[in-house]
Structures are given as structure tokens and as C-alpha cells.
Amino acid sequence: MQKEKNPVVWFSAACVVIAVIGALLFQRGGYMHLESLQFLQNYTDDRGFLQKIFDPQKNDWGFYQAREFSYIVDWLDSQLVWLTISLGAPLFYQFTHFLGIAAIAIASIILTRRFFPALSLSSATLFALLFMTSPTAFLSGNYFRSSKIIVSVCLMAVVWLLHARLAKGQGYRRFLFFGIALVMSLSDRLGFFMCFLVVAALLAHSVLFRRRFERGIAIEFLGAAAVATIYNLLLAPWLIWIINGQRVDFSYQTMDWTLMFKKYHYYYYSLHLVVDHVRFYFGNMYKEFAVLFCFLLLFAFALPGSVSAGAGSDTQNPWLRGLARVGFVFVIFVMVASLYAGMQVRHKALVWPCVRRIYYWLPTSVLILYFVTSLAAHLASIWPQVMRFLPVALFISFLANLYMLPHHDVILRVGFCKNYMAAAPRLRACLVNKTLDISKLDLSNEERGLCEYVRKRTH
Structure with missing residues (x-):
């Protein structure tokens, strides 16, 4: 990696800080969701710390989900919100959300320059700014739950650690993946299911690129899922009973998974959601353009080149490596769409126009950030001339994101949270x-x- 000049590095860091400040100002102090009103009272009352954390009745309205790690972070956010109230300037922000998106952006810039040196620092910074100005990152900072931003930060670490291992052949510290996966699993049910998606992705990578299956990494993810399951079924219910005298209700975790195969409209909506997140990422382009854009991205991955997603492959034919890359990206796409379908079985409001712009889709935004950065590096390896206009194209997309933020905000303000935002x-x-x-x-x-x-x- 080229050594950056200090003024340029500081400029990139300043861009991230300015984006965070812009998001804080744009949300005008945030708002209190119905659930948030309960959270703040629960996390600031006179009970002991453990009584506040192991209380699914108040933290999850009785819908037990074994995500107490995220409650600890929620408790921290609540103390900060309470501090602003005590100072006479109430700010209803999820402060850890802004810390999380800043960490993801800075990590993306650093890791892009490390693993994709063909991309300039300006391009790496603009990719990070596209992530930060997408509505999911920019407009999800009101005081609510921290579970999705925790999963997103963990997923960012997983993606780049896997890149270093699979694409560069670098070693990794034993139990590192286990620790990250366990944090994901104990923060949100989405993080738990992502452990299995990562294992499926490892298997797909092994088959498509004819590489040795990373059994050790897969075991760490499956081990974390197993520990999380034991915690979910045995340890957490026992702790909740000992600390608060509550019996947990598993009914929210029980759902008819066969609906995913009987109700095909879930997949139809899932495809729309994936396309929406791509178009939101690039200036809220028309859906038809977004679909075409996705196909062009797949075609670009198929072009023979030295993109790291296929580096070290035992497939020697460059076109076969390209098809393997397309297959791998397509597998990830199908897994994300399937995950969306499963989420809709439990929470049908996910397809509402206001909901599809915030909170739930932060992990998906992290994946988009990685794949579009990887694709840009791939194209730069084929046509170095790409670097002449890439920063310009990214800057135009960044301006389009800024231009469309008020539009996304209006949709939120007429959605199901309109009364909370108005009040x-x-x-x-x-x-x-x-x-x-x-x-x-x-x-x-x-x-x-x-x-x-x-x-x-x-x-």
C-alpha cells in the first residue's frame, strides 16, 4: 500500500466526521418511538444493572429473543440520552449508531487502500461516503435499538477478515471468528442466522473456486451458533428467572418456516428490497435502472482480471474464474433475499416504504459497500483508465444521495412514525x-x- 500524505489522510477522516455531524443535524434531535419511551425509563430506573439487562418484558415487550448483549449497548445509549435531558438539551439519538457507521466508514477506507491499492484514497473515501449517505445509515440514528448496528460492525469485520483469508491467503487468529460470531448472535437473531449464511458462503466459495474448504472458520461460526443456542434455550432463561423472576416466552422465536416455500410473494418482495437498497445506495435511481445496473455489475465481475475475489483459485481459465465470481455474488444475493423472506414471515411491515429505508438493512449496506469496492478494484485491474473517471462518478452519486435525503425523510415523516416525529x-x-x-x-x-x-x- 502506498504511504498516504498526512493532509490527504486527515481530509478523508474529516469527511467521515462531517458526514456524521451532518446526519446528527439533519435528524433535528431525533424522535422517540413508542418502544424507545419504555427503554429510557427501564434503563434509567433505580433497579440494579443486571435486572435492567435481563428483562425481556420491558426490553422486548415480552418477545424473548436472547439478545442481551445489545441491551448492554442500549443501556449505554440510554445513559447518554439521559445526560442530554439532564443538561436541558434533550437529544433522542442512538449515539452508538453514529459511532458504528463512522467506524465502518473509516475501516472501509483503510482496508480498501490496504487490499485494493489500485483504488485511490479519494475513491475509497467516496465509497465510504456513499455508505454513510444511504438512507439506511444516514436516517437510522434516532434513539431505538443498537442490535443492527452491532451486527453491521461485526459483519464488516467478518467480510474483510474472510477477504484476507480467502483472497490473500493470510492467516487468522484462532477463535477470532468465533468471538465475532458470538457477539453477532447474542446481539440479534439476524446475527445468529448470519452465522449459517457465512458457512454457506464458505462452502460456495470452495466449490466455485475449487479451493480447500475453510473447515476451521466454519467450525468457529457453527460453534458460536451452538453456544448462542445453549444460551438462548438454557442459560438466559435461567438468568432471567434468577434475576427478575420472569418466565420467558419462546413463542416469538417459533414460526412456520414452510411459509417461505408456500408464500412465494415473500421472495418477490425480497427481490424488490434488494434492488431498492442498491438504488438507494446510488442516488435513488429508478428501479428499472437499478435492475439493469445489477446485471451490469454481474457482467463486470465475469470479465477476466485479477480481482481478489478469485485470487488463488485453482481454476486456471480466466473466464471460468469470472463465472465463478458471478456465481459467488449470485449465491450471496440469493442468501440475502432468502433471509429477507424469512424476516417478512415474522415482520410483514418490513416492506412498507418508510421501513425499507431504515434500521433493518444496515448489514446489507455493509455487504454492498464491500462488493462495489471489490468490483471497482476488479475493473481497475482490467482497465487502469477507469481510475480517471471513477472518482467523478462516485462524487456524482454522492451528490445524488445528498439530494435525495430530503425525499427519503419525507417518506419517513408520513409513515408509521409520523406521530412520534411530529411530537x-x-x-x-x-x-x-x-x-x-x-x-x-x-x-x-x-x-x-x-x-x-x-x-x-x-x-
Whole structure:
């Protein structure tokens, strides 16, 4: 990797910081979702720390999901939100979300320059900014749950560690993948299922590129999933009973998986979701253009070149390596779409226009960031002239993302959270000005309850 000049490095870091500040300002202090109102009271009451963490009744409305690690991070966010309230400037932000997207962006810049030296620092920075200005990253910072950003940061680490191992043949520390996978699994059910997707991806890579199956890595992911299952079924229920005297309800984890094969419309919507995330990533292009763009991306991966996704392959024919790359990307695409289908079985609101722009899709955005960066490096290895116009094309896409953010924001403000977003200024006024008559404010009962709770706690 070329040694960067300090001013250029600092400029890239400044771009990431400015993007975070821009997201903070754009969301105008954030808003309180119905669930968030309960979270803040739960995590700041007088009970002990463990009682707050091992409480699925309040943290997940009784829908036990064994994701207590994310509750610890939620507790930290709650302390920061409470601090802003105590200082008289309530900010309803998920502060760890902004820390997480900044970490992903900075890591992407550093690792892109390390593994894809053909890409300039400006291109690496612009790829990171595309991620940061996609609606999923930019507009998901209100105070809610930290589970998806934790999974996203872990997935970022997994993707690049696997790249170093599979594409470059580098070694890895034993149990490193196990630790990351365990954190993912204990943070969200999505992270748990991703352990199996990673193993499937390793198997697909071995078959398509005729490489030795990375059995050790697969065992670490399966081992983490096994430990998480033991925690889910035995350890966590026992701890919850010992600490809070609650019996857990597994009904939310039980679902009819056969619906994924009987209800084909789930896959239809999943394909739309994947296409949407690609087009949101590049300036909210029309769906037809996004579909064409996806096919062009696959075709570009098929071109013979020295992209690292196929480096070290035992397949000598360059065109066969290209087809293997296309096959591998397609397998990832199918797995993500299948995961979306399974998520819809449990949570049908995922296809709503407002929901498809925020929160749930952060891990997918991380995958898009890696694959488009890898593709750019592949094209640069074939046609070095690509580097002449790549930064310009990325900058135009970045400007398009900025231009479309108000459009995405409007969709959020007319969606299911519109009442919470509209009430946020009144809720902040109630929390700051304790002389206001709560009963006369246009707030929901839950929002009035938070105001009363804060006034009692700060009296």
C-alpha cells in the first residue's frame, strides 16, 4: 500500500466526521418511538444493572429473543440520552449508531487502500461516503435499538477478515471468528442466522473456486451458533428467572418456516428490497435502472482480471474464474433475499416504504459497500483508465444521495412514525420546561408518562 500524505489522510477522516455531524443535524434531535419511551425509563430506573439487562418484558415487550448483549449497548445509549435531558438539551439519538457507521466508514477506507491499492484514497473515501449517505445509515440514528448496528460492525469485520483469508491467503487468529460470531448472535437473531449464511458462503466459495474448504472458520461460526443456542434455550432463561423472576416466552422465536416455500410473494418482495437498497445506495435511481445496473455489475465481475475475489483459485481459465465470481455474488444475493423472506414471515411491515429505508438493512449496506469496492478494484485491474473517471462518478452519486435525503425523510415523516416525529419538539419542550402542564400538551399517554417520569427523577 502506498504511504498516504498526512493532509490527504486527515481530509478523508474529516469527511467521515462531517458526514456524521451532518446526519446528527439533519435528524433535528431525533424522535422517540413508542418502544424507545419504555427503554429510557427501564434503563434509567433505580433497579440494579443486571435486572435492567435481563428483562425481556420491558426490553422486548415480552418477545424473548436472547439478545442481551445489545441491551448492554442500549443501556449505554440510554445513559447518554439521559445526560442530554439532564443538561436541558434533550437529544433522542442512538449515539452508538453514529459511532458504528463512522467506524465502518473509516475501516472501509483503510482496508480498501490496504487490499485494493489500485483504488485511490479519494475513491475509497467516496465509497465510504456513499455508505454513510444511504438512507439506511444516514436516517437510522434516532434513539431505538443498537442490535443492527452491532451486527453491521461485526459483519464488516467478518467480510474483510474472510477477504484476507480467502483472497490473500493470510492467516487468522484462532477463535477470532468465533468471538465475532458470538457477539453477532447474542446481539440479534439476524446475527445468529448470519452465522449459517457465512458457512454457506464458505462452502460456495470452495466449490466455485475449487479451493480447500475453510473447515476451521466454519467450525468457529457453527460453534458460536451452538453456544448462542445453549444460551438462548438454557442459560438466559435461567438468568432471567434468577434475576427478575420472569418466565420467558419462546413463542416469538417459533414460526412456520414452510411459509417461505408456500408464500412465494415473500421472495418477490425480497427481490424488490434488494434492488431498492442498491438504488438507494446510488442516488435513488429508478428501479428499472437499478435492475439493469445489477446485471451490469454481474457482467463486470465475469470479465477476466485479477480481482481478489478469485485470487488463488485453482481454476486456471480466466473466464471460468469470472463465472465463478458471478456465481459467488449470485449465491450471496440469493442468501440475502432468502433471509429477507424469512424476516417478512415474522415482520410483514418490513416492506412498507418508510421501513425499507431504515434500521433493518444496515448489514446489507455493509455487504454492498464491500462488493462495489471489490468490483471497482476488479475493473481497475482490467482497465487502469477507469481510475480517471471513477472518482467523478462516485462524487456524482454522492451528490445524488445528498439530494435525495430530503425525499427519503419525507417518506419517513408520513409513515408509521409520523406521530412520534411530529411530537418530538413538544416532547423536548415538556422535558426542558417543567412548568408546562403535561395534560394540555398534544402528547400521547406514553409520551406524557415519560415526562412525568423525568420530572420525578429530576425533582
